Amino acid sequence: MTIADDWIAFDTNIYIFGVRKNPKFPACVELLERIGELQVYLPRQIIRELHNNLQPDEVHELFSLFHRYPNRIRINWRTTNLPLIEKFQQLGCRLGDAAVAAHLEEERIKTLVSENRHFLSELPNLPFRVLSSTAALEDLNRID
């Protein structure tokens, strides 16, 4: 099994480094190019962050591209469960990170790809694993 076999989520930084073609993060660029090989869940928190980090026409174009893979990209505009957010806050997360974690737990997403190496790293028993873009790409290229 590779990450292609299950629903995963990209943190906002993967999209941003990917669309900016940041030379320090070539794996983010490649993951975004190969999104059609994956099953990517996009929760409201990350959608709204993309809206705030990009211009309206850029977001529109990005989502038009994603709509070419209707079975591969699942967009969820719903807010998430407050008690779950509070659970992560009580464990020491800031509100924004707690919202992302709650979204993923609620939807039973088991992998978050992020370049933020410290993302929730201090929390024990996270319901999902955090992979860097390089590790995710290695996993995608793995032949079972």
Place this chain on the structure above:
Amino acid sequence: MTTLDSRVDEVAQEIANWEAAQQQNLLQKLAELNYRRGLKELSEKIQNRLRAEGKLDQSVDEIFAELARVREAVAADDYRR
């Protein structure tokens, strides 16, 4: 002289004779190529905008700081009572 339309007809005729699985493969490949081309154009547009704003060479730390600020602002807007 072969026009583009007649060339398209010719290619379509040829493809219509392929197995369904091969046709599906071709459609998938086309979708992938179009997606990549669109993504490349979008990236160029974003890079041009960042260049004009003097942000193309923003450090990774600055980008992370901005992403963290936006994350908190979005979550506060959605969930803070």
